[in-house]
């Protein structure tokens with residue numbers, strides 16, 4: 001019994017250490033490749049976008065809601081939005097990315113060009129798709 005308890009606590013310590021050691025740098029590296037091949041044509045190399053046409057991702061006030069971001073990327077988005085004071089009323093198709101690729105590209109965007117936030121884990125992607133999001137219209 002004592003051994004079983006010991007094993008259980010070692011496993012949880014191990015899991016905890018694994019979680020804290022999420023390799024954000026490696027995730028961002030992979031995410032950069034996704035970004036450059038699938039996003040930068042519109043949102044531009046430095047995430048600056050094209051005012052009035054493609055909203056910026058650098059210091060965008062739309063980055064705060066991570067669940068919304070996951071939906072925007074995996075289910076697309078359409079309809080009016082105001083990003084950093086500029087109006088957009090266009091559409092973006094969805095992208096077929098794995099949970100890991102979605103987390104990677106988000107980690108890249110959310111920690112580049114002056115953006116900074118806590119890492120997104122692949123395990124958060126599916127729950128985010130099921131979360132309720134106000135004023136969100138998929139593609």
Ligand code: HEC
Nearest residue numbers: 038039042055056060062077078079088089090091092095
């Ligand atoms: C073909 C051009 C195009 C491509 C490629 C594209 N987007 Fe978009 N994106 C748009 C447009 C247009 C909008 C605004 C849609 C609207 O007005 O409803 C948008 C909106 C967004 C938004 C919400 C607004 C904001 O600034 O926060 C995010 C986040 C986003 N895109 C991320 C991505 C990511 C990540 C990729 C690559 C996986 C990508 N986009 C690829 C055109 C594009």
